[in-house]
Amino acid sequence: MSTLKLPDGVEVTGPVKDRYEEILSPKALELIAKLHRKLNARRLELLAAREERVKKVAAGEDLDFLPETKNIREDDSWKVAPLAPGLEDRRVEMTGPTDRKMTINALNSGAKAWLADQEDANTPMWGNVVQGPMNLMDALDGTIDFTSPEGKEYKLVEPEKQPTIIVRPRGWHLPEKHILVDGEETSGSLVDFALYLTACGQKQIDRGKGPYFYCPKMESHLEARLWNDAFVIGQDFLGIPQGTIRATCLIETFPAAFEMEEILYELRDHSSGLNAGRWDYLFSVIKTYRTRGADFIVPDRNTVTMTVPFMRAYTELLVRTCHKRGASAIGGMAAFIPSKDEAVNKNAFEKLNADKSREANDGFDGSWVAHPGMVQACDEVFSAKFAEGKTNQLDNLREDVEVTAAQLLDVKSTPGEVTEAGLRANIDIALQYLRSWLAGRGAVGIHNLMEDAATAEISRSQIWQQIKNEVTTADTGKLITKELVLELIDEVIAELPGEASDYDDAKETFLEVAVADDYANFLTLPAYERMP
Ligand SMILES: CC(=O)SCCNC(=O)CCNC(=O)[C@H](O)C(C)(C)COP(=O)(O)OP(=O)(O)OC[C@H]1O[C@@H](n2cnc3c(N)ncnc32)[C@H](O)[C@@H]1OP(=O)(O)O
Numbered sequence: 001m002s003t004l005k006l007p008d009g010v011e012v013t014g015p016v017k018d019r020y021e022e023i024l025s026p027k028a029l030e031l032i033a034k035l036h037r038k039l040n041a042r043r044l045e046l047l048a049a050r051e052e053r054v055k056k057v058a059a060g061e062d063l064d065f066l067p068e069t070k071n072i073r074e075d076d077s078w079k080v081a082p083l084a085p086g087l088e089d090r091r092v093e094m095t096g097p098t099d100r101k102m103t104i105n106a107l108n109s110g111a112k113a114w115l116a117d118q119e120d121a122n123t124p125m126w127g128n129v130v131q132g133p134m135n136l137m138d139a140l141d142g143t144i145d146f147t148s149p150e151g152k153e154y155k156l157v158e159p160e161k162q163p164t165i166i167v168r169p170r171g172w173h174l175p176e177k178h179i180l181v182d183g184e185e186t187s188g189s190l191v192d193f194a195l196y197l198t199a200c201g202q203k204q205i206d207r208g209k210g211p212y213f214y215c216p217k218m219e220s221h222l223e224a225r226l227w228n229d230a231f232v233i234g235q236d237f238l239g240i241p242q243g244t245i246r247a248t249c250l251i252e253t254f255p256a257a258f259e260m261e262e263i264l265y266e267l268r269d270h271s272s273g274l275n276a277g278r279w280d281y282l283f284s285v286i287k288t289y290r291t292r293g294a295d296f297i298v299p300d301r302n303t304v305t306m307t308v309p310f311m312r313a314y315t316e317l318l319v320r321t322c323h324k325r326g327a328s329a330i331g332g333m334a335a336f337i338p339s340k341d342e343a344v345n346k347n348a349f350e351k352l353n354a355d356k357s358r359e360a361n362d363g364f365d366g367s368w369v370a371h372p373g374m375v376q377a378c379d380e381v382f383s384a385k386f387a388e389g390k391t392n393q394l395d396n397l398r399e400d401v402e403v404t405a406a407q408l409l410d411v412k413s414t415p416g417e418v419t420e421a422g423l424r425a426n427i428d429i430a431l432q433y434l435r436s437w438l439a440g441r442g443a444v445g446i447h448n449l450m451e452d453a454a455t456a457e458i459s460r461s462q463i464w465q466q467i468k469n470e471v472t473t474a475d476t477g478k479l480i481t482k483e484l485v486l487e488l489i490d491e492v493i494a495e496l497p498g499e500a501s502d503y504d505d506a507k508e509t510f511l512e513v514a515v516a517d518d519y520a521n522f523l524t525l526p527a528y529e530r531m532p
């Protein structure tokens with residue numbers, strides 16, 4: 001057990017294990033306190049503003065581009081900062097959790113960048129919150145190694161070829177209950193940001209790169225302004241030049257799709273682009289319009305591909321917006337993962353190739369893969385598309401693209417149906433995922449697909465939306481009610497791996513987030529409450 005030096009007003013209520021003082025350093029805790037005192041009240045106000053927006057949509061008002069920021073959109077004179085060192089070539093980015101083994105595997109993967117995930121692919125258990133940055137620090141020091149329970153040894157190979165690390169902190173909605181400032185829970189986003197920045201920021205600068213971040217789940221440009229303010233405070237605190245920190249913002253909420261330019265503008269001195277976070281985007285579309293009836297009922301999850309009109313409108317607008325402002329446009333995650341079954345594996349790579357080819361042809365500068373086995377395939381697709389000697393497509397301005405609010409909102413043209421098979425699949429995925437999350441694992445392969453917090457949110461939100469809007473299944477003609485879902489849960493659990501009792505906690509959480517009368521904004525909130 002270590003002991004911590006706590007600045008005034010700071011309490012750490014989680015266990016302090018071996019080496020935790022290296023991450024929960026006086027500097028880190030001091031920065032957390034500073035960020036909390038300066039920014040937390042605004043964070044809470046911005047979360048409340050999200051609720052107001054949803055209420056307006058429920059009352060019939062549609063999302064639209066903001067009149068008050070029209071001048072920013074129409075002003076052609078501004079651009080974001082030039083590409084930062086290590087972020088010039090992002091043709092393939094690996095994503096994944098920051099546990100010790102995955103950290104080593106990701107850094108050895110051959111990808112150009114690695115999204116080190118404290119978010120969708122992570123469970124914010126106290127141990128993960130502290131050990132994630134510790135693993136990154138050890139990786140940067142070149143001291144990281146790992147031996148599996150089976151005796152397999154892991155270490156970094158070819159350190160000079162390591163991907164650029166981009167850390168994704170938690171979203172603004174998540175609290176960190178193990179670090180209190182003046183008796184208040186802190187923000188998970190600010191804690192993850194501060195722990196990485198203080199442990200690794202200077203080490204990244206010494207390597208000729210910088211502390212880089214992915215900012216998730218923002219719903220407005222004012223939330224981007226909050227990040228920008230955190231960056232300014234953080235840089236000032238460390239005494240590093242303003243603009244050293246860079247952030248790629250995920251455009252993965254429905255409201256944010258209407259504020260892409262404004263988000264780039266707010267972060268222009270720290271921006272390194274936008275990413276099309278498709279899974280959370282679909283979740284947010286369902287969530288934001290959940291009570292608005294037939295026009296916003298999304299068909300079975302596996303039928304909503306990236307080529308349906310509303311998804312296409314969003315990705316086209318993203319590339320256009322980024323390149324107009326000199327920012328990188330990064331594609332999203334195809335959920336297919338390699339399999340030992342030959343036919344399943346062949347299908348996974350065909351789907352991956354089609355998805356990455358569409359993105360490369362649309363002008364994206366690179367994209368994500370969830371698994372080291374897919375790095376090469378994605379690399380090849382983008383490399384084949386890039387012009388001779390180029391490492392991105394920033395000069396493909398996509399001036400042909402014009403996307404209207406109506407196109408972004410056009411969910412009703414999505415082909416497909418809601419079926420009982422789709423409903424059962426959603427129950428299955430949500431339960432298996434919640435079981436995994438509650439056990440500390442935030443990403444998991446289920447039925448040959450990568451599932452994480454974002455994909456599971458879609459599954460449980462679809463169920464809630466279908467009950468609320470009294471949808472009838474197309475294949476079996478059943479009205480989707482709370483009673484039907486309760487009936488199906490036990491049938492589904494009987495088919496799942498393990499014992500029925502293994503799903504007791506997952507089932508209780510599922511009931512809270514999929515069938516309760518009041519919609520839970522994020523499944524991770526009640527799930528986090530269940531965690532010590
Ligand atoms: C919506 C979004 O936000 S997408 C981004 C967030 N989601 C993610 O990042 C998901 C990342 N992917 C993963 O976590 C994993 O690929 C999973 C859970 C889906 C599948 O993992 P596994 O079941 O371990 O797959 P598999 O057995 O094929 O793995 C083979 C090897 O690759 C490693 N590996 C697989 N995925 C990753 C990854 N993303 N990062 C690092 N290593 C990985 C495994 O650790 C394993 O290593 P080992 O052979 O040394 O034991």
Ligand SMILES: O=CC(=O)O
Pocket residue numbers: 120250252276277278279280281332333454
């Ligand atoms: O974070 C990515 C997403 O698709 O969600």
Ligand SMILES: [Mg+2]
Pocket residue numbers: 120216217250252277279280454
């Ligand atoms: Mg996401």
